[in-house]
Amino acid sequence: MAFANQSFLDIPETYLFSMISRRVDEVLRRRPDLRILRMGIGDVTRPLPPACVAALHKATDEMADAATFRGYGPEQGYLFLREAAAREEYQARGCDIAPDEIFVGDGSKNDIAAFVDLFGQHNRIGIPDPVYPVYLDSVRIAGFSPLQVLLLPCTADTDFALPVPDTRLDILYLCSPNNPTGTAMNRDRLARLVAYAREHGTLVLFDAAYEAYVQSPDVPRSIYEIPGARDVAVEFRSYSKTAGFTGLRCSLSVVPRGLLARTRVGHDVDLHRLWLRRQTTKFNGCPYIVQRAAEAVYTPEGKAQVAALIDGYRETTARIRAAFASLGNPVYGGVDAPYVWVRVPGGMTSQEYFDHLLERYGIVGTPGSGFGACGEGYIRFSGFSRPADVTHLEEVLRS
């Protein structure tokens, strides 16, 4: 009989967002008239930029004609997108990243979870707490034991930034701007972590899915803005939160050449080669039409439309932040990221406050405890909410 991967049984059964949607359904069954303000899942609500829509239509027409039809594309992505991304995302900001160091994926969640395939079992892995649950879950599914995974507390004392670890790690996950706290590491903090990684040979997996929301001049949008980072860091980028691609699925992973890992017998191997091998074996590329839509993000119209989208979400984020601040709750994040991180009042747990807001106001946040033990006592709100919902939020919180 087939034996199951035991790790699945050792990690919590229900993925956070499934729990939330079940709770909402339960409340709606009892109170079908309650207006639900969905600020839990970090899902975008505004339509695709017109430049991306036009690119989708055009590429779809190419697929309808034998002369321009495209079948399997390169697993690592079409060169047109990798070149545009290298130029606009990196070289334009002084980062030394070449097109062939960029891989196109079908979502940062997939890329980040898939990257674990590259790691042997002898790693000591550091994961911030609180953080996006996919890092820990995918590491556990891959068979790493709790003893190999160090959860690194990020607290209000450091504005939720990760302090330099006081122990040697082989692999370190970072997420800045951070999900869920909505805070972002400034240049100085990030430089100290890169220096730590260079000193200890730590591989940094840098999740920059929210980089487009950075406003503060001293906050880097890419880890490669820190000199020396390309020798220690992989970076993950997404079009989901930038251009509204959560339902369209496109992402980038950057694996600089020369970034090494060690084999059991002490040789060094190039991670770029392993990632290419992983992607050619277990992935078959992001759809051509979606890659054309992503390319359109870098046209003049695309840039302007994406900037307007992000401005809109920044405004809703700021209003949510102000609404909770007006209650007297300590409020974090929401400046360089589309998430607001609210301290739960009156000694309630995250889950109790989640239930309270849902039952009383129909407001759906995400319990901070779902992102790790250090998220207990907080709740996250997504700035991707609809303006009308934010107006309603302001009204009910005032009442």
Next chain:
Amino acid sequence: MAFANQSFLDIPETYLFSMISRRVDEVLRRRPDLRILRMGIGDVTRPLPPACVAALHKATDEMADAATFRGYGPEQGYLFLREAAAREEYQARGCDIAPDEIFVGDGSKNDIAAFVDLFGQHNRIGIPDPVYPVYLDSVRIAGFSPLQVLLLPCTADTDFALPVPDTRLDILYLCSPNNPTGTAMNRDRLARLVAYAREHGTLVLFDAAYEAYVQSPDVPRSIYEIPGARDVAVEFRSYSKTAGFTGLRCSLSVVPRGLLARTRVGHDVDLHRLWLRRQTTKFNGCPYIVQRAAEAVYTPEGKAQVAALIDGYRETTARIRAAFASLGNPVYGGVDAPYVWVRVPGGMTSQEYFDHLLERYGIVGTPGSGFGACGEGYIRFSGFSRPADVTHLEEVLRS
């Protein structure tokens, strides 16, 4: 320093199709005028069915409007597609499969490779030889040792069908109609394998990516046509070879409820639950617009257009088969599948015959040895080739 997954270093470095494309490039550098007949990669060449194109345009327009925009979809796929697939692919053929037993993926390669995540390390795994390399590669990347993997020879003696294994296996991969041999298991052979699986508690992973090409009345298009199969089998389906989705990416995986695996401590767990957990944690759904295109395959126009596509590929397959048969090479497959499997003449190896055909005629096949040791002495040709290329093939082979 990060430790690499040693398995990557223990499996062959270069994925088969990368080797082929490199060889073609080498020959073209020397002989830029050579007309290359690409019959190596199993990639489709005809444009998308108009019904799918129309569905893509319509869904793209929905994504352009805030009222109809869709962000994250369900990781297991939209119900509209799962219901259509359950009805048309299964219930219409008398197979007892419900919509919630179907998961929508972004390609069978991805689904099949990802499914390995569900397995613990104590399995004995059977893989036919020759077969699609992704089964073995993904099993090896997951850390299963060569001692745990039994390669099961499929030879001309059984028309390349897998005989009933004479040993107990926990997991058994099957591919019918087969890639690369182009042969398909008849009802009797498949029923004996299902009986074997039921007797030994073997989990069957049935890859039916080419089912649409079945013509012989005694060849099942789904393993669920065999009574009792839903207690032992997972099935993988693809829109790639059916409706030309190789560049669009959409697939189905069917995991019947009640299909069990065993935990380390001897409990049984439902594989459906594990696959759902895997997909919600490491995957974020197939793009909405692509799922709408797949749904269009089941409309009356879509069905007619897909049938015409397949008829076209059947015709090219039959012509390729006849062209090689006329050389006197023993030829297999090509009736219930879009692949023709040709015995290499004159004591050459697969690779030598591949090089010979490429150098002399510009014909690109796939060396049978790339699909396993038992593929040595054969070469595969893809019936997805362009008719004009097949005409040229007929001419050069006659010369």
